[in-house]
Amino acid sequence: MGGLESLGINMPTLLAQLINVAILFGLLYLVAYKPIMRMLDERSRRVKESMEQTEQIKQQAERAEEEAAKRITDASREGEEVVARAMRTGEEVRKEAQAQARQEAETLITRARAEIQQERNEAVGELRKEFADLTVMAAEKVIDRSLDKKAHRDIIDKVLKEAPTLKKE
């Protein structure tokens, strides 16, 4: 024990220093480790949070960008559709107008043709009558005798029936 004494080891001081260490441990735990660990944890939590937020915002931005791109594509497709539809409609309208015009023209032509036919018929009728009269007159002159008017007419009609050019239609 004498060796330890000369080194300076003695119970009371050792005990006192042990208590000192315990006190220091306790006090530092209260005033240093606990608040600082809390602060460090809090800070790392904040950093993590803000990084997560950044990630979220980035994803949101990406989503928005995608959406915008999709919308632009949709809109341009729609626009193309509208233009195509308009062109189709225009074409249809044009065709319809053409068809109508053709129909009207045909109607006009038909009517005109009918009128022409009628007029021609009238003219032919008149001509025939005149011709008949003329013929009767001429025949009177030729044969110099007046025929029974009725008999004449019958004869002429018969002749006319045989004449192909002046046929009534």
Next chain:
Amino acid sequence: MAKRGCLGCSFPLVIGLLVVFLVLIVGGFVIGPLGQSMLGGLELPGWLTALSVDRPDPRLPAEAVFHIFGFPITNSIIGAWITIIFLVGVSYIITRRMKLVPGRLQAAFEFLIGWLYDLCVSAAGEKNGRRFFPLVTTIFLFVGFNAWLALLPGFGSITAHTAEGEVALIRAANTDINMPLALALTSFIFVEFYGLRTLGIHYLGKFLNFKEFFRAARQIFTGKLKAGASGLVTGAMTVFSGLLEGLSEFIRIVSLTFRLFGNMTAGEILLLVAAFLIPWLFAIPFYGLELLIGFIQAIIFGGLTLIFLTLAVEHHEEEAH
């Protein structure tokens, strides 16, 4: 305007400082015992020799400054108190108003604590590092700041009149072997405590490892003589190595104690001797050295404690199955 001069001072000032420096060095050399013996008894005026330093008289036991109810309060206890007051005071001032965005002082303190915390986590893992960190940090801070505060004027130079005569009022706590011993015991107690708490009764199995020995003995009784005999030999060896490991737990206390005590005491004696041989400026480089040594000892004591703690809570190979 071009900056003239050297080290931010004008040339006359630098030259003046150099002269003062040289005079102090040479003067110290001349009045010190080293210069006296080399120059051979130069006659010096009395006022100059009065400025020389007394021969250091280092004593290993700490001196009691006063007694409280018969309980001796030594100067090393006072030194420990001063370190404690300093550490707790600074910590309190800094952490009283903690801010999420720290000021300079808080950032520096947080850096120190965070560095030690990272050290603990990197050595012992996330969960254990968090448990060990307060003890390791306390040991680091106490050893380091005790050594650094002891370099301040006042430690060892303020004396008190006691029954034992003129003694220093304050003495660095770790130059008295009771403090390193107390730290080593604390380290030991925590190591065993965490080992027992984490591994339970298996922790003791590391030191009293009879498992293999008994298994071999059983084999011999059941007739497998050959396997049993070789098992008996390896079993005896594991028992022996377990006992050695148990012994080393106690040797750690001694090695931790004397490493710290020896380094701190030697540092103090080195400063005293340097100041004695060549008084005045000569000891300054050694103060720088002591700063470094204080830091290194703090790292060693804290780091070893951390390693011992980590080893104690590790699952031993034999316990795995």
